[in-house]
Amino acid sequence: MRGAPRLLPKWAAPRWAEIAVLWALLLAGAAAAGFIAVYALGADTQWLGLLLGLVFAFLAVAAIVTGKALVPQEQKEQERESLDHEREDLDIAVYVQEVGEGITRKRLLKRAAGAAGLTVVGALLVPLASCGPFLEAEQLRRMAWRSGRRLVDEYGKPLRAEDLAVGSMTPAYAEGVDRERLDASLIVVRLEADDVRLPEQRAGWAPSGILAYSKICTHAGCAVSMLRYPLYSPKVPRPALVCPCHYSTFDPATGGEVLFGPAGRPLPQLPIEVDGNGELRAAGRMSGPVGPSWWGVRQG
Amino acid sequence: MIYRLVRFVDTRTGQAPLVKKLLRYVFPDHWSFLLGEIALYCFVVLVGTGVYLTFFFDASTHSVIYHGTYAPLQGQEMSQAYRSGLDLSFQTKAGLLMRQTHHWAADVFLVAITLHLLRVFFTGAFRKPREITYYAGVLMLVLALLEGFAGYSLVDDLLSGMGLVIAYSVVMSLPVFGANLALLIWHGPFPGTDAFQSRLYIAHVLLLPVAIGVLLLIHLLTIVFTHHSQFPGPRARESNVVGTPAWPGYAFRSFGLAFAVAAVLFLLGGLVQINPIWEWGPYHTAQSTNGAQPDWYLGWLIGALRLMPGWEPAAGDYTLIPNAFWGGALFPTIVFLFLFAWPSIERRFTGDHAYHHLLNRPRDVPWRTGVGVGLFVWVGMIFFAGSSDRLFVEMNIDYESQIYVYRALVFVVPLVAGWIAKRWCEELLRYEAHPLRPGGGRVRRTPSGGFEPADE
Numbered sequence: 001m002r003g004a005p006r007l008l009p010k011w012a013a014p015r016w017a018e019i020a021v022l023w024a025l026l027l028a029g030a031a032a033a034g035f036i037a038v039y040a041l042g043a044d045t046q047w048l049g050l051l052l053g054l055v056f057a058f059l060a061v062a063a064i065v066t067g068k069a070l071v072p073q074e075q076k077e078q079e080r081e082s083l084d085h086e087r088e089d090l091d092i093a094v095y096v097q098e099v100g101e102g103i104t105r106k107r108l109l110k111r112a113a114g115a116a117g118l119t120v121v122g123a124l125l126v127p128l129a130s131c132g133p134f135l136e137a138e139q140l141r142r143m144a145w146r147s148g149r150r151l152v153d154e155y156g157k158p159l160r161a162e163d164l165a166v167g168s169m170t171p172a173y174a175e176g177v178d179r180e181r182l183d184a185s186l187i188v189v190r191l192e193a194d195d196v197r198l199p200e201q202r203a204g205w206a207p208s209g210i211l212a213y214s215k216i217c218t219h220a221g222c223a224v225s226m227l228r229y230p231l232y233s234p235k236v237p238r239p240a241l242v243c244p245c246h247y248s249t250f251d252p253a254t255g256g257e258v259l260f261g262p263a264g265r266p267l268p269q270l271p272i273e274v275d276g277n278g279e280l281r282a283a284g285r286m287s288g289p290v291g292p293s294w295w296g297v298r299q300g
Numbered sequence: 301m302i303y304r305l306v307r308f309v310d311t312r313t314g315q316a317p318l319v320k321k322l323l324r325y326v327f328p329d330h331w332s333f334l335l336g337e338i339a340l341y342c343f344v345v346l347v348g349t350g351v352y353l354t355f356f357f358d359a360s361t362h363s364v365i366y367h368g369t370y371a372p373l374q375g376q377e378m379s380q381a382y383r384s385g386l387d388l389s390f391q392t393k394a395g396l397l398m399r400q401t402h403h404w405a406a407d408v409f410l411v412a413i414t415l416h417l418l419r420v421f422f423t424g425a426f427r428k429p430r431e432i433t434y435y436a437g438v439l440m441l442v443l444a445l446l447e448g449f450a451g452y453s454l455v456d457d458l459l460s461g462m463g464l465v466i467a468y469s470v471v472m473s474l475p476v477f478g479a480n481l482a483l484l485i486w487h488g489p490f491p492g493t494d495a496f497q498s499r500l501y502i503a504h505v506l507l508l509p510v511a512i513g514v515l516l517l518i519h520l521l522t523i524v525f526t527h528h529s530q531f532p533g534p535r536a537r538e539s540n541v542v543g544t545p546a547w548p549g550y551a552f553r554s555f556g557l558a559f560a561v562a563a564v565l566f567l568l569g570g571l572v573q574i575n576p577i578w579e580w581g582p583y584h585t586a587q588s589t590n591g592a593q594p595d596w597y598l599g600w601l602i603g604a605l606r607l608m609p610g611w612e613p614a615a616g617d618y619t620l621i622p623n624a625f626w627g628g629a630l631f632p633t634i635v636f637l638f639l640f641a642w643p644s645i646e647r648r649f650t651g652d653h654a655y656h657h658l659l660n661r662p663r664d665v666p667w668r669t670g671v672g673v674g675l676f677v678w679v680g681m682i683f684f685a686g687s688s689d690r691l692f693v694e695m696n697i698d699y700e701s702q703i704y705v706y707r708a709l710v711f712v713v714p715l716v717a718g719w720i721a722k723r724w725c726e727e728l729l730r731y732e733a734h735p736l737r738p739g740g741g742r743v744r745r746t747p748s749g750g751f752e753p754a755d756e
Binding site: 008039042043045046047048049050052053054055056057059060061062063064066067068070071072073074075076077078079080083128129131132133134135136137139140142171173179180181182184185215216219220221222223224225226243244245246247248258260261262263264265291292293294295296297298299 | 324326393394396397400401429462465466468469470472473474475476477478479480481482483484485486487488489490491492495499525526527535539540541542543544545548549550551552553554555556557558559560562563564566567568569570571584585586587588589590591592602605606608609610611612614617618619620621622623624627628655657689699700703
């Protein structure tokens with residue numbers, strides 16, 4: 001080292017910078033000690049965050065003052081080296097091409113290599129098919145509902161017609177079915193019986209104005225969990241079921257028609273009946289596939 | 301001492317010339333060059349806090365009953381994943397600090413990347429020879445979006461689940477094979493099985509971070525190979541690079557920036573609450589909440605999903621393209637294809653195949669700035685439309701009217717903004733070109749008493 005020529009410009013560090021860096025380092029150390037103490041004494045999140053933040057803030061001050069004042073300051077101008085090596089590029093291309101010169105059946109071998117490569121890659125990818133039942137798209141059409149299956153609330157208690165007030169919305173599930181399944185959950189709405197205007201083929205699907213719809217939005221699969229039920233406002237014409245994710249809005253009176261928003265097909269409806277005990281039961285199957293749409297799903 | 305260490309390493313690796321070159325590597329100075337560095341240091345904080353979180357988080361959808369310290373959720377049925385998220389927040393010392401810092405770091409990471417992208421776009425830094433750096437950067441943005449989404453989806457709180465079912469719907473909506481792909485990824489119809497949670501977890505903690513790390517390496521290496529670009533200045537020319545050498549000046553400043561980023565993130569993580577998962581509750585497919593918002597960087601997608609009219613092309617009675625495709629898949633594809641294609645588009649239009657080491661100011665290329673402003677305002681308007689439910693819930697501004705207005709605005713405003721930006725740039729250039737204005741060059745007094753531009 002001794003006797004080596006100087007490389008950096010001579011630099012006298014200003015006194016204020018030395019003092020600033022000294023203080024910043026001491027304070028960073030103090031904050032770090034505080035962090036350790038707070039951690040040991042119960043680890044309050046705010047104090048931990050504040051102290052660790054201060055540790056880094058003081059280190060930042062120390063490093064920036066060091067970089068901007070303590071060490072030699074210099075602007076350097078450097079010529080750019082060429083990124084273009086035409087000679088070498090040519091050599092590389094020649095190397096790559098000449099390697100095959102001695103081979104007479106080049107085309108055949110290339111094709112064989114291509115075919116082998118494709119099949120080998122295919123073979124290596126095939127195990128990925130185990131990731132899921134991707135060919136069994138009919139699983140998406142499965143129906144939790146059968147004629148006679150009871151509608152139960154979140155505690156498993158059967159829903160009773162007399163408990164449903166006009167203008168109310170009640171979540172329901174298929175009795176005995178895993179509730180996380182998209183086809184298991186319903187939203188049950190009660191309207192004035194006169195307001196129900198279902199298509200003819202759904203006559204009898206809404207006893208006493210009680211209508212049951214799939215709870216899963218046909219747009220992006222969120223739970224349709226809001227009911228708009230205007231009592232006197234003249235502005236909104238009719239009750240509506242609304243999904244909070246993208247505000248797809250469905251008409252419960254007409255069989256789940258889309259009133260507004262991005263959904264492209266109606267909310268599937270479940271025909272229901274009130275049995276001898278006043279409990280709600282499915283009276284058939286859902287009017288369409290449940291959940292978000294896919295290529296080839298029936299629209300109705 | 302230092303000399304002996306250097307001797308030891310060099311006599312065994314022979315890399316002293318490289319080290320010497322790197323120590324004197326020149327960094328041009330401009331504040332906007334720090335945006336990428338901020339993103340880099342966010343990534344470092346993300347890896348650090350993320351590794352800490354994996355020591356406690358249990359990615360399992362196994363159903364459990366909560367008996368932890370948070371009283372309002374006592375006795376609730378939830379997944380093991382959500383419970384471990386609650387436990388590491390409430391029962392692990394420093395756990396909440398690390399979780400919140402991790403979440404804040406992700407949000408700041410994407411802010412920094414986005415601003416960095418804007419800087420690169422409007423200064424023409426993507427031009428030859430920096431296309432590879434640019435492509436790697438845009439690809440990192442795509443992966444960072446996926447990584448962030450996977451991260452907050454892991455926790456399995458109500459918002460996680462609502463996000464995941466939307467992602468599932470978007471996958472389902474892909475033409476022809478969407479349903480098959482969704483069944484493959486989720487291991488069956490939504491909500492899938494425990495296997496899906498494992499896949500999400502390994503994607504979040506290994507596959508995506510490693511992919512980002514590899515791209516980061518390519519990004520940084522190609523920058524070193526080409527050296528930094530720089531703004532034109534008194535000494536800065538196409539053929540040189542002017543700035544502060546890595547050692548000693550720039551290294552300390554950059555360490556300082558790294559510490560400052562960490563300071564801000566830990567202060568945020570400790571003092572400003574983010575994603576209080578205990579308030580959302582566990583996810584069940586039949587539950588949702590109004591006014592829910594994803595992390596900011598997915599706002600443009602929720603906006604697109606909201607704005608799209610209920611249009612689904614059908615063949616007879618059978619849906620072909622489900623609606624979620626337009627906003628959830630097609631829109632981001634268009635935006636990213638545009639970003640990836642831009643260097644080629646610009647080359648095609650200008651026929652410019654030369655090297656460009658000097659950056660443009662945005663005004664220097666008015667038509668590029670106009671197109672860029674148009675694109676980013678388009679995405680920004682759609683992003684803003686994503687908040688329409690918040691405006692509805694908090695200010696009672698009618699939701700449906702908002703959507704009708706936005707559907708027009710998202711096309712009108714970008715066109716107007718792009719045109720204004722282009723005109724503005726042209727005006728600035730014209731203003732500068734005037735010989736009597738600052739920056740307009742020299743003038744000479746003529747014998748008759750007037751002024752004329754003096755060519756140098």
